[in-house]
Amino acid sequence: MDLSLVLVSFVFFFRLCGKCRGSEEENCTDHKLQFEWVFSVPGDVAMLRSTLVSSDVFDFKTVPYNITWYNSVSGQEISSQAGHILVHEDTLWFLKVTMNDSGDYVTILRTPSHCYRQACRLVVEERLPGECGMPRKAEQLLTKGVTDNLSCPLRNEMNKLNSYNISSSIKWYRGCDPIEDGTGGYEYWGTRLKIISVELQHKGTYTCTLTFTLGGIKGSVSESIKAEVKESYSLVPQVHEPSNDVIKAQRGYNFSKRCLVFVPGVGKPSAYLYWLDKDGFIETNTSHRVHMLEQRLLPQDGSSKGAWLETWLIFSELKEEDFYINYTCRAYSDRGFPEAYFSLQPADSNIIVVIGSVLGGVMVVLIITFIVYYISKINGVL
CATH class of the missing domain: 2.60.40.10 (Immunoglobulins)
Structure with a gap:
């Protein structure tokens, strides 16, 4: 066999394996593990999102690019799987999360001249027995005596669904009990829950659940909030x-x-x-x-x-x-x-104006007096 043909075949095979192995064989700029991890529970939807598509990384508005997701353990490329995984550019969706989905997932963003690597971490936890809501909770403060609100921490998921033109709905819960819009001093306010006239009894755990249909699967994702009430405001x-x-x-x-x-x-x-x-x-x-x-x-x-x-x-x-x-x-x-x-x-500018006016008036009186005197003298009156 011709030696040049063997070399060409070897180089092609090496590059192909490099694509399969993801970042292990590519000399990509490594942006390390994302600071924010994604936490989920079995059965929920989980969204991992690469942050490499940013002007801080490269000029994504003018430079063409593509994104590939990889399993960090096997190095294999991740593709969509009906009913379980949906890959959409910079976003990796788990439509029905399982405990086995916990782990790190790697994105490789490639341009014609460079590549960038980033890892995202998904942590799947069992719900605590007898407890509603998520095991991990964000903390938010309510102010006693005024109308205040809680903010649903699912803004990233909502924005991404909106970019797909996929409708979604939010449902709020306090503990295990659903909160109806417009009742009990609660109002749904966009992505927030408005509480009229906060009192100490409003302290507790609240959960917002986002429901939608994606990839033919109806699913939901939730976040829980530990609300404290402060009396000073x-x-x-x-x-x-x-x-x-x-x-x-x-x-x-x-x-x-x-x-x-x-x-x-x-x-x-x-x-x-x-x-x-x-x-x-x-x-x-x-x-x-x-x-x-x-x-x-x-x-x-x-x-x-x-x-x-x-x-x-x-x-x-x-x-x-x-x-x-x-x-x-x-x-x-x-x-x-x-x-x-x-x-x-x-203030002294006014004094000058007043003095000038007075002097001007005095001068006019003197001139008029002099004219009258002069005319009277001519006529022999004086």
Whole structure:
């Protein structure tokens, strides 16, 4: 046999085996094991998703690519299996998870000039005897005394199903009991569960279950939430001072302005006050000519449910550059960033205008008096 033909056949066979063995024979950039693992229970649907299709990895919008999934133990390529596995580009679906499906799964993303490797981990656990929901639970906080909500952690699955134009529905449970939309102070709110007027008894375990049909199989995937109720809370801050007004002040003198904010809530207020000008944040360094004081909590009067905060903006000496600028007090909180401002105008400009007007009036009177006197003298009256 011709030696060149043998060599060509050997190279072809080697490359073919390399494709079969996945990343073991390919020199791919290794993105290691994904930080987030996927947890499931037998009978549920589980979705593994590669994150290699990202602008942080390569220019996927212009560079052609393909993705292949592999079993990390056998190295064999994974393909769709009716009723059990569905492979769809960057996503690997287990339609009916079994305990044997636990393990690592590898994606190889290949471009014309390069390849990238990543591993995803699926952990399948038995449900705890006598317990509803998932063995592992996400933790979320509810605020006592206000309307609050829980967020279903299945956003990735919902977004992927939406991209397939596959409809899905969400059902919420508290413990083992289904929650009906619009009853008992609960409302379905998109991917969230709204709870009207949270109380301590709303503490507990909640489960959201997403149901859909994929690959001809009707399945579901669930996530459970351990909800705690906190009694202290802060709502949107209200800026009472300044009030978007114009203040007149004299050059060369000192000047101060208060920022007064009310934070509705219970417990320690969660808000931070800052003064800003056209250049950004004003510092608390008291050696600066223009500075702000540290915020302080004012004594409670007991008449309102909330707390008053204040901070002061200090000008040790007003200069020309301080005028006709908006000075903004902004309250930073996890509920929003309300703000209000004031601006300065020089007060001495009004004095000059008044003095000028008075002098002008006096001059007009003198001129008129002189004209009358002159005309009277000519006519022999005087």
